[in-house]
Amino acid sequence: MLEGEKVKGLFSRKTMGGGGDQTKQVTIKVNHGEHVVDGSGEVYTVDVSPNDSVKALKERISAMISADPERLCLSFGPTERVIGKRFCRDPLVDEETTLVKQYSFLQWIEQFPHWSLTARLATDTPPPPGVAIRKAAASAENEDPDEAVAEAYRTGELVKPEDLPAPWGDKGLDVYKRDPLVRSIGDNPLPPSYGDSVPSNVKTKRTGAGWEPSDVEQIPNVLDLE
Secondary structure (H helix, E strand, O other): OHHHHHHHHHOOOOOOOOOHHHOEEEEEEEOOOOOOOOOOOOEEEEEEOOOOEHHHHHHHHHHHHOOOHHHEEEEEOOOOEEEOOOOOOOOOOOOOOOEHHHOOHHHHHHHOOOOEEEEEEOOOOOOOOOHHHHHHHHHHOOOOHHHHHHHHHHHOOOOOHHHOOOOOOOOOOHHHOOOOOOOOOOOOOOOOOOOOOOOOOOOOOOOOOOOOHHHOOOOOOHHHOO
């Protein structure tokens, strides 16, 4: 027990650069299940700067708990808001360029110091679009799910993985692109950015959205089809 406390203490020292006085000590709770369970798991302390990249933060935590940073999932708050990639090989989040200050958890922790981040094993890459539904239908009919999927690939009912965009195939990320004006929270796993907009109670704002729904190309987010 004492040895464990010594290890935890090593990671509570302020050894980071670039954060200055903004660097905060944050509690990390390790959870071994799919969802956060109060009072369970190991507890550690790590220094976090708003200027840290999500990748650097994950690497620091992974070294502390002896885990693979590529398999680490961080979340915060009662809704388990994911910080960084939502699952293994998530193509929509670049953790090297995504900074901690793009999220709000440091501000919340400053107000409520007993709040913490949760670290757990990231979920696997979701199955390609249509696969889970096809397997469920086959199981309901007492058919072999894998054979049903293979047949769907042969007949063209399902798009083969190699013809899909990341994370399944190599067709790039163009299918995920959205106009910034109509991008929703569901389409964009990163925190919303409101640019340089400044709230004002003296300026009259134009009514309406500034665009017509008919002008917006409707492209399904293939990660959210199932």
